[in-house]
Amino acid sequence: MSTDDVRKSSESGSLEAQSEKPDLANNRNARIQNPLHGIPRDKLLSQVEEFAREKGMEDITPLLQKGALIAQSPSQFEIIPELDEADREIIRRETTHKWDQPKDLYFTVILCSIAAAVQGWDQTGSNGANLSFPDEFNISTTDPVNGARNEWIVGVINAAPYISSCLIGCWLTDPLNHLLGRRGAIFISGIFCTLSVIGSACAQTWPQLFVTRLLLGIGMGAKASTVPVYAAENTPSSIRGGLVMSWQLWVGSIAWRLQLGSAFIPAIPLVVGIYYCPESPRWLMKKGRYHEAYTSFKRLRRTELQAARDLYYVHRQLQEEFAIISGSTYISRFMELFTVPRIRRATLASWVVMIAQQMCGINIIAFYSSSIFSAAGYSTRSSLLISFGYGLVNWLFAFPAVWTIDTFGRRNLLLFTFPNMAWSLLAAGFSFLMAQDNPARIPCIALFVFIFAAFYSPGEGPVPFTYSAEVFPLTHREMGMSWAVATCLFWASVLSLTWPRMQTAMTPTGAFGFYAGLNVLAFFMIFLLMPETKQRTLEELDYVFAVPMSKHVNYQVTKFLPYWVKRWIFFQKNAKLEPLYDFSQVESITVYEKGVGH
Numbered sequence: 001m002s003t004d005d006v007r008k009s010s011e012s013g014s015l016e017a018q019s020e021k022p023d024l025a026n027n028r029n030a031r032i033q034n035p036l037h038g039i040p041r042d043k044l045l046s047q048v049e050e051f052a053r054e055k056g057m058e059d060i061t062p063l064l065q066k067g068a069l070i071a072q073s074p075s076q077f078e079i080i081p082e083l084d085e086a087d088r089e090i091i092r093r094e095t096t097h098k099w100d101q102p103k104d105l106y107f108t109v110i111l112c113s114i115a116a117a118v119q120g121w122d123q124t125g126s127n128g129a130n131l132s133f134p135d136e137f138n139i140s141t142t143d144p145v146n147g148a149r150n151e152w153i154v155g156v157i158n159a160a161p162y163i164s165s166c167l168i169g170c171w172l173t174d175p176l177n178h179l180l181g182r183r184g185a186i187f188i189s190g191i192f193c194t195l196s197v198i199g200s201a202c203a204q205t206w207p208q209l210f211v212t213r214l215l216l217g218i219g220m221g222a223k224a225s226t227v228p229v230y231a232a233e234n235t236p237s238s239i240r241g242g243l244v245m246s247w248q249l250w251v252g253s254i255a256w257r258l259q260l261g262s263a264f265i266p267a268i269p270l271v272v273g274i275y276y277c278p279e280s281p282r283w284l285m286k287k288g289r290y291h292e293a294y295t296s297f298k299r300l301r302r303t304e305l306q307a308a309r310d311l312y313y314v315h316r317q318l319q320e321e322f323a324i325i326s327g328s329t330y331i332s333r334f335m336e337l338f339t340v341p342r343i344r345r346a347t348l349a350s351w352v353v354m355i356a357q358q359m360c361g362i363n364i365i366a367f368y369s370s371s372i373f374s375a376a377g378y379s380t381r382s383s384l385l386i387s388f389g390y391g392l393v394n395w396l397f398a399f400p401a402v403w404t405i406d407t408f409g410r411r412n413l414l415l416f417t418f419p420n421m422a423w424s425l426l427a428a429g430f431s432f433l434m435a436q437d438n439p440a441r442i443p444c445i446a447l448f449v450f451i452f453a454a455f456y457s458p459g460e461g462p463v464p465f466t467y468s469a470e471v472f473p474l475t476h477r478e479m480g481m482s483w484a485v486a487t488c489l490f491w492a493s494v495l496s497l498t499w500p501r502m503q504t505a506m507t508p509t510g511a512f513g514f515y516a517g518l519n520v521l522a523f524f525m526i527f528l529l530m531p532e533t534k535q536r537t538l539e540e541l542d543y544v545f546a547v548p549m550s551k552h553v554n555y556q557v558t559k560f561l562p563y564w565v566k567r568w569i570f571f572q573k574n575a576k577l578e579p580l581y582d583f584s585q586v587e588s589i590t591v592y593e594k595g596v597g598h
């Protein structure tokens with residue numbers, strides 16, 4: 001069944017069954033609706049029977065019917081007569097043992113973690129190398145004659161992967177996924193990331209190093225745009241954040257050639273292992289390959305009942321999505337990122353969280369910490385060791401987000417961590433003003449940089465890629481993620497290019513203060529423009545992002561902010577918050593979730 005077939009089948013599917021259905025383009029009532037809500041039981045069962053006949057899946061019709069009934073009323077599964085006790089126990093365990101998942105799902109997440117390790121190695125490989133390769137190629141930034149010029153050359157070499165990622169690599173994601181699937185796109189990007197870093201280790205001139213790093217960026221862009229989507233589509237909604245954030249968890253004196261070239265090490269198991277993972281069932285369904293999608297779901301879910309339920313539920317939401325989409329070409333998909341209201345809001349929200357990752361200043365540490373600590377007074381050896389310590393803090397403090405990202409929420413994590421990143425970065429900058437002979441100067445700089453990293457890691461670290469991978473509808477997920485990652489890496493290239501000169505022109509104190517101010521600005525952008533997505537299925541998020549952004553902004557200013565002031569400034573325990581979203585037609589949520597409107 002092709003994309004056009006899915007679009008046509010929507011005319012006889014769930015659209016006819018819901019007379020008060022929220023508009024996926026302009027959901028002014030903020031109602032979040034199950035696509036199966038309100039369909040009479042007999043009609044639903046007959047629709048499932050017709051679906052099974054169309055797809056040649058009559059042998060599992062009873063299983064699909066059970067799954068559809070569960071998907072329609074998740075909280076009522078105990079009283080569905082078609083289910084036996086074994087079926088009910090399967091559904092109970094989704095809540096009582098939510099981390100008890102199939103080995104193929106965890107193997108997929110491990111491979112995604114390896115892909116993230118490749119990304120982190122690629123991104124930070126130039127950090128320690130910055131202390132060596134400029135002298136190797138006669139572009140030392142301390143040269144009394146050409147120092148200013150060389151600062152720009154070192155900056156553009158470091159920025160090269162991000163330049164090619166945002167201009168080329170990210171935008172290859174859509175055609176690569178269209179032709180080769182999620183696994184094929186990851187495989188191709190892994191090849192680029194393997195060969196290019198070996199080339200960078202063999203470079204004999206700085207232009208050669210620059211070119212190899214441009215090639216590296218092509219693989220980085222396609223990989224960063226595909227892997228989080230692949231992970232998000234394969235994982236259950238209740239633990240999606242905790243598993244998808246493995247991307248960030250692993251984005252984290254030896255000769256500079258080994259520092260740059262050693263990134264091929266994790267790339268090898270990535271390109272080999274990816275074909276042992278199941279393909280994304282949602283991608284297969286978009287291609288009309290339902291039998292393969294069901295096989296993939298069976299590998300990613302504990303039982304066939306869960307696989308059948310998710311297959312039919314995703315199918316019905318696909319019908320809804322295609323009903324609001326007008327085009328199917330590369331150009332039309334790109335234009336619809338900004339013209340279709342539901343997609344435009346996801347585009348804006350993903351832009352906010354992605355640009356915030358660069359605004360917070362983390363990558364001035366990730367790319368240049370060795371140089372920063374060297375400028376602070378550390379020896380070359382000590383600079384490399386303290387940079388390792390920074391990376392260790394970044395990694396260790398990311399672990400709490402495995403649990404908090406799906407409970408505390410994506411939005412709340414950011415609103416908590418950004419103010420703390422602002423003051424800690426400002427404190428690190430002011431520490432540079434201490435006298436050179438003050439024994440507290442160097443420890444204070446390191447301490448506040450570590451505190452900054454500790455606040456970054458559970459918040460703005462894992463959230464942007466997790467969030468961007470889930471906010472777009474399946475029809476535009478590749479193009480949307482391309483946009484989000486290109487935004488992130490474009491500003492990473494700007495940061496990488498400008499920091500060497502900025503540090504000299506503004507002094508470390510001024511430069512750190514500048515980024516501390518950007519943290520404050522990012523906080524307000526997130527507060528106003530970022531809807532929460534925790535524990536919502538990828539399909540339910542269609543309704544969340546159909547809510548007009550003006551309604552969302554107005555709610556934050558007139559409802560949530562006054563409530564927060566009353567509750568946490570004046571400690572009025574009886575303060576009540578009116579919810580933004582109406583979840584009355586999504587029966588799977590808990591009473592607690594219904595009370596959380598932001």
